[in-house]
Amino acid sequence: MVAELNAKQNEALEYFEEHLDEWVKDPLFKYKFAIIRENALVGIFDTFQAAAKEAFIKYPQIDFIIQELIPEDEYVNFVYPALL
Numbered sequence: 001m002v003a004e005l006n007a008k009q010n011e012a013l014e015y016f017e018e019h020l021d022e023w024v025k026d027p028l029f030k031y032k033f034a035i036i037r038e039n040a041l042v043g044i045f046d047t048f049q050a051a052a053k054e055a056f057i058k059y060p061q062i063d064f065i066i067q068e069l070i071p072e073d074e075y076v077n078f079v080y081p082a083l084l
Helices: 007-024 048-058
Strands: 033-037 040-045 065-068
Touching: 007 033, 007 040, 007 065, 033 048, 040 048, 048 065
Parallel strands: none
Antiparallel strands: 033 040, 033 065
């Protein structure tokens, strides 16, 4: 099941996709976790847990996304069927 994003989360995702290439060129950002809110990068963290903790405290209305800053050519997707 894929969660649906609200309008502000979709806006943040578009901003993320537009700027990913420039962010992964910065060695201080590459492979880190970013909090994106509306049209702004509002935080960079070493772990997803740290980013999530900060985001849920600062933005309890959940108008943000958290994305790992990985170059597109390094994405790896695995799909496993559920076993009954």
